[in-house]
Amino acid sequence: MEGFKNKDENFEIKSFFDSMARVMPQGSVYKDVPHFINENGNYIFCRYWEPKTPPRALVMIIHGAGEHSGRYLGIASMFTKHSLFVFSHDHIGHGQSEGKRMSVPHFRVYIRDSLQHFDMMVNRYPNLKVFILAHAMGGTIAIYVANERQSYIAGVIFIAPLVLLNPESATPAKMCCARVLYHIMPNLTLGYIDPQWLSRAQKEVRSYENDPLNYHGPYRMKFTVLVLQAVAKLEKVLPTITWAMLILHGDADKLCDIRGSFLLYKKAASSDKTLKIFNKCYHQLHREMPRVTAEVFQLIGKFKVQTWSTEDKNYSSKEKKSLNFAIVRTVKLSAFAIITPLKLTAPPGVCTCDVKHGDPEVAVGSTSILPRGCAVEVPLEYINEKSLD
Incomplete structure (x- = not known):
C-alpha cells in the first residue's frame, strides 16, 4: 500500500522527530549529538573516539558516580593511538544524559543501559573483542556487564573500583537503619563529596570543581542505598570471573575502600590478574600527580599488549611474529x-x-x-x- 510504513520504520521516524524536540539538560538538542534511547525512553548521551586506522579492538569506558564520560578524553586518546575504538556514555541522571540527577529506580538501570550500549557496538563490530575501563561505581557496573558478556571480553581495567562496603560505615545496624530510611525518607541528604579527596593534584581538583557536567549536589539516601545493595551482591559474582583484569588503587583513597580491590583480586577465578597499589595516592589515579598518571597510562598500555599476546584473535600468527609479542x-x-x-x-x-x-x-x-x-x-x-x- 502506498505510503504504508511498517512498525520499525514508524518507530525510527518517531525517534527522529522525538530527538529533534528533546532538549538536553544543558539546553542543546539531542538530534545534534550521539545518543541512544534506553528501555525507559530516556535519551543517553554518548561519546565515540575512533582511531585513524581500522580498529583492532573496542574499549568501553564506564565512568563513576557524579562525573561524566568527557573526563576520560586523555585515556581515550591513548587507546585510539593504538588503533582501539573507544566508546562511552553518560549514565542516566549524569552529564548530558536525561534523567533526574543522581537518581534511578534501581541500580540495574545503569547495568542495563551499559549492556545496551555494549551490544550496539558489538553488533557494529562483531569480530572485535572488547576491553572495559571502569572507575569507582563504574567498576561495580563493569563487573556485572563483563560477567554477562564474558565471551566478548578481552580484559577489564579497574581504577579504584567500588567492590566492598566500608565495614565502619556499613555495619549491620547501620544498613538496617538505611533500608528503613530508604522507604521513609528517600531524599534525605547524606552529605557531599569533598573534591580534595579525588586527587593530590590541585589542578585536577579545580578541574573537577569547575566542570559543570559533574554533579556537585548532595548524595541522597535512595541513591546511596541502591549502590550499597548492588555492591553487597558482588561477592557472589566474583568467583565466577574468568576474564583478564588489571586493578589499580591508591592506598589513601577515602571514597572506595581499597580492601575491595584486594577482595576482587583474591576471589576472581581469572588466571590473568594484576593488582597494583599506589602509595599515598587518592581516588582518581588517572588524574593524580603527573608521575602517577604517567605510570597508570603505562600499566594500562602494558596490560593491553599482554592480553593481546595470548588472546587477541584479530592478529594473525604472522602479525604476532612481526610484532614480537x-x-x-x-x-x-x-x-x-x-x-x-x-x-x-x-x-x-x-x-x-x-x-x-x-x-x-x-x-x-x-x-x-x-x-x-x-x-x-x-x-x-x-x-x-x-x-x-
Missing part, C-alpha cells in the same frame, strides 16, 4: 635468582620488571640478581627456570 607472567622468587635474557625479541617496555622495593629494570642482554621474596613480571623466554621454585 611475548607472553608475560608474574613469578615470585624464593631466593637470589638470576634472570638472563636469552632472546632479544621482546617488544619495547616488556623487559621492565615490576619488582617490589626498588623496581629495578632488567635491560636486554644483561643479567640481574634479584633478592628473596620479589614479585617479578617478565616474558617467559627471559626466565632461567632453574632459578625459580
